[in-house]
Amino acid sequence: MAFFFAQFLTGLANASSLFLVASGLSLIFGVTRIVNFAHGSFYMLGAFIGITLMQILPGAIGFWGAILLTGLAVGLIGAVVEMLVLRPIYRAPELFQLVATFGVILVIQDLALMTWGAEDRLGPRAPGLRGVWRIFGEPVPKYDIVIIAITPFILFALWYLIARTRAGILVRAATQDREMVGALGVNQAWLFTGVFALGSALAGWGGALQLPKGGADLLMDFNIIGAVFVVVVIGGMGSLPGAFIATVLISVLNVFGVTYLPQSTLVLMFVVMAVVLIIRPYGLLGREEVAGEHGQVGAPDMPIRPYGPVGQALVAALLLVLALLPVFADQFMLILMIDMIVFALFAASLHFILGTGGLVSFGHAAFFGGGAYAAALLVFHTDTPMELAFLFAPLAAGLLALAIGWFCIRLTGVYFAMLTLAFSQLVWSLAYQWRAVTRGDDGLVNIWPSDWLGETASYYYFTLILGVGGILFLRHVIHAPFGYALRAGRDSPRQAEAMGINVKRIQFAAFALAGAMAGLAGGIFVFSKGSVFPTELEIAASFDALIVVFLGGVKTLAGGVVGAGFMTVVEDWLTRLEYWRLLLGLVIIAVVIIAPEGIVGSIRTFWNRIRGSEEEAAK
Amino acid sequence: MLSVEGIHSYYGKAHILGGLSFEVRRGEVVALLGRNGAGKSTTMKSVMQLVRPRTGSVMFQGEDLVGKPAFRVAQAGIGYVPEDRRIFTDLTVTENLEVGRQPHRDGAPEWSVEQLFDIFPNLAERRGNRGKHMSGGEQQMLTIARTLMGNPLLLLLDEPSEGIAPVIVEEMASTIMRLKAEGLTVMISEQNLHFARAVADRAIIIEGGEKKFDGSFAELEAHPEIRDAYLSV
Ligand SMILES: Nc1ncnc2c1ncn2[C@@H]1O[C@H](COP(=O)(O)OP(=O)(O)O)[C@@H](O)[C@H]1O
Ligand SMILES: [Mg+2]
Numbered sequence: 001m002a003f004f005f006a007q008f009l010t011g012l013a014n015a016s017s018l019f020l021v022a023s024g025l026s027l028i029f030g031v032t033r034i035v036n037f038a039h040g041s042f043y044m045l046g047a048f049i050g051i052t053l054m055q056i057l058p059g060a061i062g063f064w065g066a067i068l069l070t071g072l073a074v075g076l077i078g079a080v081v082e083m084l085v086l087r088p089i090y091r092a093p094e095l096f097q098l099v100a101t102f103g104v105i106l107v108i109q110d111l112a113l114m115t116w117g118a119e120d121r122l123g124p125r126a127p128g129l130r131g132v133w134r135i136f137g138e139p140v141p142k143y144d145i146v147i148i149a150i151t152p153f154i155l156f157a158l159w160y161l162i163a164r165t166r167a168g169i170l171v172r173a174a175t176q177d178r179e180m181v182g183a184l185g186v187n188q189a190w191l192f193t194g195v196f197a198l199g200s201a202l203a204g205w206g207g208a209l210q211l212p213k214g215g216a217d218l219l220m221d222f223n224i225i226g227a228v229f230v231v232v233v234i235g236g237m238g239s240l241p242g243a244f245i246a247t248v249l250i251s252v253l254n255v256f257g258v259t260y261l262p263q264s265t266l267v268l269m270f271v272v273m274a275v276v277l278i279i280r281p282y283g284l285l286g287r288e289e290v291a292g293e294h295g296q297v298g299a300p301d302m303p304i305r306p307y308g309p310v311g312q313a314l315v316a317a318l319l320l321v322l323a324l325l326p327v328f329a330d331q332f333m334l335i336l337m338i339d340m341i342v343f344a345l346f347a348a349s350l351h352f353i354l355g356t357g358g359l360v361s362f363g364h365a366a367f368f369g370g371g372a373y374a375a376a377l378l379v380f381h382t383d384t385p386m387e388l389a390f391l392f393a394p395l396a397a398g399l400l401a402l403a404i405g406w407f408c409i410r411l412t413g414v415y416f417a418m419l420t421l422a423f424s425q426l427v428w429s430l431a432y433q434w435r436a437v438t439r440g441d442d443g444l445v446n447i448w449p450s451d452w453l454g455e456t457a458s459y460y461y462f463t464l465i466l467g468v469g470g471i472l473f474l475r476h477v478i479h480a481p482f483g484y485a486l487r488a489g490r491d492s493p494r495q496a497e498a499m500g501i502n503v504k505r506i507q508f509a510a511f512a513l514a515g516a517m518a519g520l521a522g523g524i525f526v527f528s529k530g531s532v533f534p535t536e537l538e539i540a541a542s543f544d545a546l547i548v549v550f551l552g553g554v555k556t557l558a559g560g561v562v563g564a565g566f567m568t569v570v571e572d573w574l575t576r577l578e579y580w581r582l583l584l585g586l587v588i589i590a591v592v593i594i595a596p597e598g599i600v601g602s603i604r605t606f607w608n609r610i611r612g613s614e615e616e617a618a619k
Numbered sequence: 620m621l622s623v624e625g626i627h628s629y630y631g632k633a634h635i636l637g638g639l640s641f642e643v644r645r646g647e648v649v650a651l652l653g654r655n656g657a658g659k660s661t662t663m664k665s666v667m668q669l670v671r672p673r674t675g676s677v678m679f680q681g682e683d684l685v686g687k688p689a690f691r692v693a694q695a696g697i698g699y700v701p702e703d704r705r706i707f708t709d710l711t712v713t714e715n716l717e718v719g720r721q722p723h724r725d726g727a728p729e730w731s732v733e734q735l736f737d738i739f740p741n742l743a744e745r746r747g748n749r750g751k752h753m754s755g756g757e758q759q760m761l762t763i764a765r766t767l768m769g770n771p772l773l774l775l776l777d778e779p780s781e782g783i784a785p786v787i788v789e790e791m792a793s794t795i796m797r798l799k800a801e802g803l804t805v806m807i808s809e810q811n812l813h814f815a816r817a818v819a820d821r822a823i824i825i826e827g828g829e830k831k832f833d834g835s836f837a838e839l840e841a842h843p844e845i846r847d848a849y850l851s852v
Pocket of ligand 1: 655
């Protein structure tokens with residue numbers, strides 16, 4: 001019993017820091033409707049700035065003063081980010097905002113690397129709070145007890161701010177109807193900046209407060225974001241009490257999980273989330289989202305139509321060059337091309353569900369990696385012939401997409417995105433923690449193709465045929481009645497329903513198809529590399545695909561493909577630089593703000609303008 | 620006080636207002652009449668810049684509002700009560716009023732929470748209640764009170780009589796008369812001619828986003844064919 005209680009206290013102590021971070025994210029989302037992926041970066045900044053300040057300021061007063069100052073500093077950084085990056089794009093579709101916050105992650109990562117170096121830092125102990133106190137005979141770290149004692153005060157301060165001050169009233173009103181708040185004379189720009197600064201400050205405090213229990217490293221940003229999203233989704237996005245309940249639930253479960261089911265700590269969290277969402281799709285205390293309340297992917301400005309003769313000739317010429325490539329290209333070039341085609345197919349499958357289906361999935365890597373793992377597991381454990389195992393990749397990924405889609409399709413917009421992300425994290429944590437089957441981060445190795453595909457050139461043709469075939473197939477589906485129905489469901493769901501289209505079922509099928517195609521790409525990938533690791537399932541992998549689709553252009557079919565080509569080349573070139581993340585992040589942010597149509601979209605607009613003026617001149 | 624000149628407003632590609640012009644003078648109550656879908660709400664949103672007119676001007680006290688953000692329009696002294704009310708249902712009555720609070724401005728009647736509770740006694744009784752537990756009439760009172768907290772010079776009321784009980788409609792009429800007596804300028808949109816005639820000094824009739832009539836109720840009475848053509852009575 002005493003042991004249980006001690007465990008429970010540890011859970012509560014962990015909850016404190018997580019709650020601070022999660023409440024910040026929830027607050028920001030509630031008011032601005034922006035899902036701030038960079039939130040984990042503010043947590044990380046909090047940890048690093050905290051350590052630095054603690055080194056400067058001595059003693060107990062210095063320690064707690066440093067924590068206080070850290071929050072203020074991170075809040076200030078948040079305000080700057082909001083003004084520079086987010087202000088210009090509040091009216092842009094969700095995807096653009098997400099991509100922009102992803103750019104912020106990259107920039108902060110490299111700035112942190114420049115400032116604090118690559119080594120992990122151990123957090124300083126809190127002065128006067130080393131060691132343990134005995135509670136019912138069980139040792140509990142003193143710092144844990146102090147945190148538990150402080151938490152109610154933090155909660156009270158937050159509650160007071162939100163419930164009792166004019167600022168808090170405005171924040172709650174804006175969470176419900178920000179346009180009306182504006183029509184009543186409140187300048188939302190400052191309200192948004194203020195909320196973003198507060199949310200960032202909370203993340204910074206979370207990062208500083210956990211220092212004596214952990215430390216600071218450059219992976220913290222991604223490591224926390226999964227848990228934070230789960231908490232916010234379980235609690236209901238935008239609800240602080242919900243975030244609190246969910247944090248305690250998750251943290252306590254986690255502590256007991258570590259003791260009794262050490263293999264399942266990561267998975268456990270997502271299982272809880274899935275259960276909650278089946279019962280309450282908008283989380284414990286969340287509010288149902290009114291459809292069309294804020295921008296989706298954005299209606300296409302012109303209908304997608306098949307290419308004219310010039311376009312078709314270009315595509316044919318490109319295919320011809322690709323087919324003849326092994327004649328003049330070297331080994332290295334072919335491998336790069338295989339990577340590019342795999343990535344292009346993966347991106348095209350995401351583009352299909354995102355651009356045509358209007359469903360912004362954040363967890364698409366689950367299907368790419370899922371397909372790769374399905375094939376690799378068969379080969380690794382049962383020595384299945386490559387041909388058969390390969391077929392299994394799209395099949396398993398398609399089935400996985402059916403399962404995940406069953407949960408997710410009922411939701412729309414941000415909720416859909418968060419849920420797909422959470423499920424992909426579930427798949428990732430399975431691959432990472434179920435070592436008996438997946439070998440964890442040692443990965444599955446020696447997954448080579450059959451002899452007839454052993455040569456790089458022959459595997460290149462294999463990739464080319466399946467990759468290009470897959471992309472053309474997706475293109476065909478988009479121009480088939482199924483694709484029209486899918487687009488109708490995206491642009492005006494109500495009218496589509498009225499026309500007799502079962503929008504949800506069409507979306508469900510499209511989601512499964514997109515998953516299967518991503519799995520196909522994963523299958524090609526695993527046999528080209530000969531191995532697969534959990535990194536293929538990470539959030540970062542899903543984001544890479546999102547960024548590629550976005551850079552290429554959401555509204556154009558070629559977007560995913562062009563983006564993938566561009567990205568493969570640019571990454572190959574950029575990663576030779578030391579601070580390539582910083583550059584890439586800045587490029588992404590610049591594209592979001594300056595050329596939101598992406599590469600293909602911008603070229604097309606430019607082309608149309610030239611042609612338009614020629615036509616006018618001819619008249 | 621308010622002078623709207625040739626505004627064209629769109630929802631996406633749908634052309635809703637086709638060059639609408641009208642004026643509202645200080646101290647008067649003007650009724651904007653027209654059938655469902657005539658463009659009354661769009662007109663009010665175009666004044667508030669919740670819908671941005673693509674061309675034309677909205678002059679208020681010598682300042683062109685077109686292109687300004689809605690909060691600037693409110694700060695310039697125009698109070699807006701939307702037809703779907705949009706009260707903050709998670710907030711209490713007092714908190715709803717707090718959201719609307721703006722500093723006093725010259726030439727406008729000044730309102731305090733206590734004065735508003737005096738005008739709307741129902742709200743006083745429910746001051747601690749959340750918006751979602753209120754009747755339609757009470758919600759309507761709350762939106763008006765909330766907007767008055769901004770001490771506006773001009774009040775835009777979008778179909779205040781819609782969907783509330785007849786007794787409350789009468790109460791609403793006397794409330795509007797009282798606001799006028801306090802020196803507030805009011806523009807209300809209405810389909811209910813009877814109600815409009817009871818409170819307004821002048822009528823503007825629109826149909827298909829264009830002005831069809833602008834004059835006194837006596838003139839309107841003299842031309843029943845206008846009424847029959849543009850209003851469903
Ligand atoms: N949000 C909107 N999107 C597209 N069309 C709209 C929207 N709101 C109103 N409309 C159309 O604009 C026209 C005028 O509407 P509205 O201004 O609401 O009229 P009224 O208030 O006089 O009933 C109607 O034809 C209506 O269908
Ligand atoms: Mg209307």
